Amino acid sequence: MIFWRIKDNQVYPLHSTDNLGFEESEGLRIPDLYLYQQRFAVMRTAHGIGDWGIISAMPRLLKEKYPNCKVVVPTKKLLSKLFGVEHNNSHVIFDNNPFVDEFVDEIDGEVFHDHYRIYNKDNTDIPLIKQMLKFWQFEEMDYQDCQPELYFTDNEKELGNSIIKEFVGESEFGCLLISDRFGTLMGKPNEKSLQRDTTQITKFLQNNDLPYFYWSYKPINDTPFNFINTVLDTRNIDLRVQLYIKSKAKLNIGNQCGPMDIVPRYSDTYIVQRQFPLGINFINGVNYL
Numbered sequence: 001m002i003f004w005r006i007k008d009n010q011v012y013p014l015h016s017t018d019n020l021g022f023e024e025s026e027g028l029r030i031p032d033l034y035l036y037q038q039r040f041a042v043m044r045t046a047h048g049i050g051d052w053g054i055i056s057a058m059p060r061l062l063k064e065k066y067p068n069c070k071v072v073v074p075t076k077k078l079l080s081k082l083f084g085v086e087h088n089n090s091h092v093i094f095d096n097n098p099f100v101d102e103f104v105d106e107i108d109g110e111v112f113h114d115h116y117r118i119y120n121k122d123n124t125d126i127p128l129i130k131q132m133l134k135f136w137q138f139e140e141m142d143y144q145d146c147q148p149e150l151y152f153t154d155n156e157k158e159l160g161n162s163i164i165k166e167f168v169g170e171s172e173f174g175c176l177l178i179s180d181r182f183g184t185l186m187g188k189p190n191e192k193s194l195q196r197d198t199t200q201i202t203k204f205l206q207n208n209d210l211p212y213f214y215w216s217y218k219p220i221n222d223t224p225f226n227f228i229n230t231v232l233d234t235r236n237i238d239l240r241v242q243l244y245i246k247s248k249a250k251l252n253i254g255n256q257c258g259p260m261d262i263v264p265r266y267s268d269t270y271i272v273q274r275q276f277p278l279g280i281n282f283i284n285g286v287n288y289l
Contacts, residue, residue, distance in 0.1 A: 001017055001018070001019075001020055002014070002017075002043075003020060004058060004115055007109065008109065008112055009078070009108070010082075011082050020115045022116075022118055023118075024118050024119065024120045024121075028118075028135075029134075029135055029136075029137055030112055030116070030136050030137055034110065034112065034213040034215060035137065038066065038068055039069065039072065040066070040071050040072070041071075041072050041112075042055065042058050042059060042071060042072070042094075043074060043085070043107075044090075044114050045113055045114055046114070047083070047089065049089050050058035050163055050259065050262065051258065052281070053089055053095040053129065053261055054128055054148055054261055054262075054280075054283060056093050056094065056133065056148045056150065056262070057129060057149050058132070059071045059073075059094070059100050059150070060099040060100035060147075061146060061201060063099045063115070068278075071099060071100055071101050072100070072102045072103070073094045073100050073102075074105050074107065074108065077090075078105050078106065079242070083117045085122070085131065090103070091103070092240060093211050093262075095153075095240065096151040098151060101182075106282055108126055112136070114132060115133070115156040117129055117131035117132050117135055121128070124277045124278075124279050125279060125282040126282065127280065127284060128281070129143070129146045130146060132164070133146070138196040147283065147284055147285050150240075150244075150247065150262065152244055152247075156238075156241055156244055159241050160241050160245050160248065161248075162246060163232070164245060164248060166211070170212050172210060172212060173231065174208060174211070174212045174213075174250055174252065174253060174274050175212065175215075175234075175246045175249040175253070175254075176201075176203075176205070176212045176213075176252075176254060176256070176271065177215050177216075177252055177253075177257065177259060177260055178214075178215070178217060178254060179215075180217040181255055181257050181274060183255075184196075184274070185198050192242025196201070197255055197274075200272045200289045201224075201225060201254070201272060201289075202225065204253050204289065205227075205228050209229070211229045211268045212228050212230055213245055214228075214232075214233060214234065215234050215242070215259075216235075217265050220233070239259075242259070243259065243262060243263065245268055246267060247263050247266035248266070249263075249267045250267065250268065250269050251270065252270065254269045254272070255272045256281075261281070264286045268287070269287065271288055272289045273288045274278075
């Protein structure tokens with residue numbers, strides 16, 4: 001892995017390392033001078049929806065710790081300039097967030113991004129957001145409430161509620177997500193992983209007989225889960241509205257992937273684990289199967 005520095009809208013590779021960040025015993029923390037400036041950037045160098053989602057509580061926690069600060073988030077344009085990628089995930093996660101002051105096309109000066117974290121060599125399963133905030137001079141009591149969070153617009157809520165009402169009325173419902181990582185190991189198809197994932201999800205669905213909104217990387221009838229009571233394929237629904245529907249579900253079940261990581265604050269979430277250990281992707285409140 002390469003430790004990157006981001007300064008004045010440029011990325012600089014610094015050195016190769018086995019562990020991003022700093023070991024807790026080193027005692028390194030964010031410079032006081034940066035904190036005095038009170039203008040903070042929330043930045044990730046990974047680009048999936050879950051990569052951004054798992055740090056979504058950071059603006060609120062920064063505002064609670066440093067009440068006079070301004071919090072900025074990079075736009076699609078800035079992320080493209082820095083990393084050469086095209087995605088809108090910073091907006092999917094942080095749109096309508098009352099603790100974000102601005103989306104910016106440029107960030108002058110130093111950016112203390114997700115490589116600046118405090119890890120514990122004896123405990124790998126510490127959520128990334130906790131590791132990052134520890135670098136930001138947070139005490140443990142300051143970041144306990146750090147589950148992912150989303151702030152939906154009135155229009156998103158209205159549309160999501162109308163879809164729920166149309167397909168399940170007032171009934172409880174679940175959401176099933178089967179991504180293209182289902183049955184894979186290290187990004188490649190793996191028979192043992194496939195059998196394990198199938199067994200775990202099948203058993204769970206049989207024990208939780210609900211109507212299900214679902215998203216699947218291939219037609220649901222071509223999966224082992226074609227026996228469930230499906231009410232709607234959400235593939236063609238706006239992603240933020242999908243997440244709103246998931247947040248209103250009695251439960252969410254699926255294989256380990258980004259959208260599954262984002263809603264445990266709102267809905268009981270059950271994830272078939274594909275990483276051992278989970279490391280920075282560990283989410284408080286998730287039930288890992």
